Amino acid sequence: MPSRYQQLTREQLAVLVPELLLTGHLIDRAGMAFCIAELGRESMTEIAIEEWAGASPIYTRRMQRALSFEGDDVVTIFKGLQLDIGAPPQFMDFRYTLEDRYHGGFHLDHCGALLDVEPMGEDYVRSMCHAIEDPTFDATAVATNPKARMRPVHRPPRVPSDRHPHCAWTVTIDDDSPAVEPIPALAVNARTRAATLELDPIDPADEGYGDYAGDLVSDVDFAAFSRSALVRLADEVCLQMHLLDLSFLLAVRDRADSPTAGRIALSQLVGHAGITAERLHRALGLGDGPEDAARLLELHPLANPAAYVDLERDGATVRVRRSPAHDDGAWISLCGPGSTRALQAVVRAVDPHLDVEVAGTESDWTATVVRTDAAAPEAGEVAITRFSGGAAFRFEPRRSLPLFVS
Structure with missing residues (x-):
């Protein structure tokens, strides 16, 4: 199934991919407030750990294979982090150092997640920067080497309150370390259609970089990749989001009855869908009519990759049929x-006067975007997600410099 992102230019794709990485990070911001409200802070912390540990090893290996940088060393770990929705560029501003193949480190010049959480108080900071990060950083490294460990040099709560950088970590691979054991949810998520989905390979003859097999760079220059590579990157990042959401749902359902889990799942989707649509609409320079809104639906992560979600657009109408995403219970x-x-x-991220008329069955339906006389208020779930600094974050130009052993 050809990617829907093939309709975009190379320049548009170079803008789109970091946007997708950032909005993937906002899945947590969209969902965790409702986990806290329904289940409490401690359960939210447990859900976050299982959510990331049950998804990141799967999608990290997928990205390694897609861009041909598989390995067992620190460089491979760092490349994976640069293309991970858990560490979107600039918003989570990782700065890397290399000592040798098995020793390195990073610090965060800007941690958007920390700035979101600090106003909530020290307990929430400790939940994120200690309870959640310790196991999930190691779980991410497992995709490259189960003997890898990420350990803090310093981390929040910040003392003094304006301490910079926000945190610093070492990364060590030691053959004498016991292997990190995956959580049970990882095996469940690995059997989903999202985990095993086959996507079209990158065309090596396309102009630009078709892989990330060369040097580790300080900042990924997405414009240097080929159009074919950027299409594959966009589809892989959308799969990262689906895998993270599926892992999130597994963790929620372990702790909530069916009606509560359903409320949390839908609230998370509504909040994430609205903010992501708003950012993509602006980034791609789309218009504000019904057909533009339908095109935005066609390009939105909830409808991609095309091999996962069966959706086609005709003007202001999209048609959805049963697909692997339905089999997984995805968005x-x-x-x-x-x-x-x-x-x-x-569609209301395009214009609050827009609405959808939907007809059909649960898994086979059409949605037509229409204009109404009255402007709809912003959904409460979208307003809650907008609390994150990621909602309004702006990327800045960066030079991409190679990093070598110090």
Whole structure:
């Protein structure tokens, strides 16, 4: 199934990919407030750990294979982090250092996640920067080498309160260390259609870089990649989001009854769908009519990759059919004639006067974007997600410099 992102130019794709990495990070911001409200802070912390540990090893290996940088060393770990929704460029501003193949480190010049959480108080900072990061950093490294360990040099709560950099970590691979054991949810997530989905390979003859097999760089220059590579990157980042969401749902369902889990799942999707649509609409310079909003739906992560979500657009109407995403219970399964709120959040990011008319069955339906006389208020879930600095974050130009052993 050809990627829907093939309709974009190389220049548009170079803008799109970092946007997708950033909005993937906002899945947590969209969902965790509702976990706290329904289940409490301690359960939220447990859910976050299982969410990332049950997804990141799968999608990290996928990205390594896609861009041909598989290995067992620190460089491979760092390259994976640069293309991970858990560490979106600049918003989570990782600065890397290399000592040798098995020793390195990083610090964060800017941690958008910390700045989101600090106003909530020290307990929440400790939950994120201690309870969640310790196991999830190691789980991410497992994708490259199960004997890798990430350990803090310093981390928040910040003392003094304006301490910079926000945190610093060492990364060590030691053959004498016991292997990190994956959590049980990882095996469950590994059996999903998202985990095993085959995507079109990168065309090595396309102009630009077709892989990341060369030197580690300080900042990934997405414009240097070929159009084919950027299409594959965009599809892989969307799969990262689906895998993270599926892992999130596994953790929530272990702690909540079905109605509560359903409320949390839909609230997370609505909040994420609206903010992501707003950012993509601005980044791609789309218009503000019904057909533009339908095109935004076509390009939105909830509808991609095309091999995962069966959706086609005709003017201002999109048609959805049953697909692997429905088999997994992914985002698209929360949309349809009886559940329009996520679709409304997307089109109203274009213009609050827009709405959707949806008809069909639960997994086979059409949605037509229409203009109404009255402007709809912003959905509460979108307003909650907007609390994150990532909602309004702006990328800046960076020079991409090679990093070598110090």
